[in-house]
Amino acid sequence: MSAVLTIRTLRVWRARDAVPVLWANPNALFPLMAEFPWAAQGRLAFDGEIVVDEPVVEPGTVLGLPPDWPGPERPLRVRASTAAG
Numbered sequence: 001m002s003a004v005l006t007i008r009t010l011r012v013w014r015a016r017d018a019v020p021v022l023w024a025n026p027n028a029l030f031p032l033m034a035e036f037p038w039a040a041q042g043r044l045a046f047d048g049e050i051v052v053d054e055p056v057v058e059p060g061t062v063l064g065l066p067p068d069w070p071g072p073e074r075p076l077r078v079r080a081s082t083a084a085g
Contacts (some may be wrong), residue, residue, distance in 0.1 A: 004022075021052055061077040
């Protein structure tokens with residue numbers, strides 16, 4: 001396995017702030033060659049400590065979400081239906 005992409009508690013209303021973490025396998029036979037600037041990079045340090053670097057680009061920016069996402073919702077408009085009969 002080349003890498004694993006994880007995300008903690010993904011909810012649509014928190015999509016702007018949800019930061020995925022990419023865990024690359026340093027011993028992979030076929031290492032992951034793609035770059036994911038919107039994902040944090042996770043790794044295990046030599047002392048056994050888990051290190052997670054911040055992403056270069058915020059995920060909400062990549063998704064095109066405004067800073068106030070999800071923001072105020074528009075009011076729900078319900079049309080009255082007439083039953084024929």
